[in-house]
Amino acid sequence: MQTQIMVEVRDLTKTFKGKNGADIQAVKGISLDIRHGEIYSLLGPNGAGKTTTISMISGLLAPTRGDARIGGHSITKEPLQAKQLLGVVPQEIALYPTLSARQNLDFFGKMYGLSGSDLSRRVDEIVDFVDLRERQHDRIETFSGGMKRRVNIGVGLLNKPQLIYMDEPTVGIDPQNRRRVLDTVKRLQQEMGMTVLYTSHLMEEVQEISDRIAIIDHGEIIAEGTLGELIQQIGEEDRLTFKVGTQTVSETLLARFQREVEGVTSASYDRREIADEDSTALAHVDGVVTIMAKRGRKALPDLLRIADDAGLDVLSVEVREPDLEGVFLHLTGRALRD
Ligand SMILES: Nc1ncnc2c1ncn2[C@@H]1O[C@H](COP(=O)(O)OP(=O)(O)O)[C@@H](O)[C@H]1O
Numbered sequence: 001m002q003t004q005i006m007v008e009v010r011d012l013t014k015t016f017k018g019k020n021g022a023d024i025q026a027v028k029g030i031s032l033d034i035r036h037g038e039i040y041s042l043l044g045p046n047g048a049g050k051t052t053t054i055s056m057i058s059g060l061l062a063p064t065r066g067d068a069r070i071g072g073h074s075i076t077k078e079p080l081q082a083k084q085l086l087g088v089v090p091q092e093i094a095l096y097p098t099l100s101a102r103q104n105l106d107f108f109g110k111m112y113g114l115s116g117s118d119l120s121r122r123v124d125e126i127v128d129f130v131d132l133r134e135r136q137h138d139r140i141e142t143f144s145g146g147m148k149r150r151v152n153i154g155v156g157l158l159n160k161p162q163l164i165y166m167d168e169p170t171v172g173i174d175p176q177n178r179r180r181v182l183d184t185v186k187r188l189q190q191e192m193g194m195t196v197l198y199t200s201h202l203m204e205e206v207q208e209i210s211d212r213i214a215i216i217d218h219g220e221i222i223a224e225g226t227l228g229e230l231i232q233q234i235g236e237e238d239r240l241t242f243k244v245g246t247q248t249v250s251e252t253l254l255a256r257f258q259r260e261v262e263g264v265t266s267a268s269y270d271r272r273e274i275a276d277e278d279s280t281a282l283a284h285v286d287g288v289v290t291i292m293a294k295r296g297r298k299a300l301p302d303l304l305r306i307a308d309d310a311g312l313d314v315l316s317v318e319v320r321e322p323d324l325e326g327v328f329l330h331l332t333g334r335a336l337r338d
Pocket residue numbers: 016017018024025026044045046047048049050051052053
C-alpha cells in the first residue's frame with residue numbers, strides 16, 4: 001500500500017530583515033514529508049526555526065521561497081482548502097482571559113462558522129477530550145498554564161481538522177500537566193486518527209511520542225528518521241560521564257582509556273566553571289570526563305580501574321544509552337540543552 005502524504009514541504013525558506021538591515025536566515029530550504037496518521041516532531045534548540053516553519057506551513061507567514069502542500073493543496077496558492085484540514089496550537093497562548101473556557105471555545109467556534117447545536121455539541125466533545133468539563137465555566141485568568149494550554153489545544157480542534165500543529169505545547173507548564181499534554185497528543189493520533197506535527201526543544205518528550213523526528217538546527221534539518229534510525233547514525237555508542245570535580249585529567253590518562261579498554265572510541269575532558277549567581281564566592285568547578293563506548297556498561301569496570309590506577313578519584317558515574325541528545329551532540333558538537 002502506498003503511504004499517503006499529509007504534508008509535503010519543499011524548499012521552504014524564510015529570510016527576515018534584521019534591525020541593522022542584515023538578513024536573518026531563519027529557515028533555510030527545508031523539505032520534508034509528514035505521513036497520514038503519524039506524529040512527526042521537529043526537535044531543535046531555541047531559535048532553530050521551528051515556529052517560523054510552523055507559521056509558514058499554516059499560512060500565517062509568507063515564505064521567502066518554497067511551499068507546503070496540505071492534503072495536496074498549496075498553502076500559498078489554495079490557502080482556504082489547505083487550512084480546512086488543519087488545526088493550529090500556537091506557542092503563544094491566544095485566549096481571552098476574562099472569558100470562561102467554554103466562552104472562548106464558543107467564540108473561536110463561531111469564527112470557524114459553527115453555530116447552534118452543532119457548536120455546542122462540538123464544544124462539549126472538546127471539553128471532555130481535553131478533560132476540562134468541571135472547569136469549563138471558570139474564567140481563563142484563573143487557570144494554570146497547563147490548563148490554558150489544554151484550552152488552546154481545544155481551540156485547535158474546533159474545525160475537526162485531520163492534521164494538527166502543536167508548537168512547544170509543554171513549555172512553561174508543570175510536570176503533571178505536561179504528562180497530560182503528551183497523553184493528549186497520543187490520543188489525538190490513536191482515538192481520532194489525526195496527523196500531528198509537534199515541535200519541542202526537549203528530547204525526552206520527542207523521543208517518547210514521535211513516529212518520526214526531524215532534528216532542526218540553525219534553520220536546517222540536519223537529520224531525520226525514526227528514533228532507531230537516528231540513533232543508528234551514531235553507531236549505538238553509550239555515553240559515559242565521570243564527574244571529577246576540581247581534579248585535572250591528563251591527556252595520557254584519556255589516551256589510556258581509549259587504548260586499553262575495548263569498545264572505547266573517544267575520551268575527552270571538560271572543565272566548566274559554574275558561577276554562583278547569588279554570591280561573589282568562588283565559582284564552583286565541575287570537571288567531567290566524557291567517554292563514548294560500545295557496550296558502555298561492560299567497559300565501565302576497566303575504565304574505573306585505570307582511573308584509580310592513575311590516582312583519579314571518580315566522584316560519580318553516569319551511563320547513558322544512545323539517545324537523541326547523543327545524536328544532536330554527535331551532529332553539532334553542542335548539547336541540545338545549551
Ligand atoms: N519576525 C522576526 N523578525 C526577525 N527575526 C525573527 C523573526 N521571527 C523569528 N526570527 C528569528 O528567526 C530565528 C528562528 O526563530 P524561531 O522560528 O522562533 O525559532 P524556534 O521556534 O525554533 O525557537 C531566530 O533567530 C529568531 O530570532
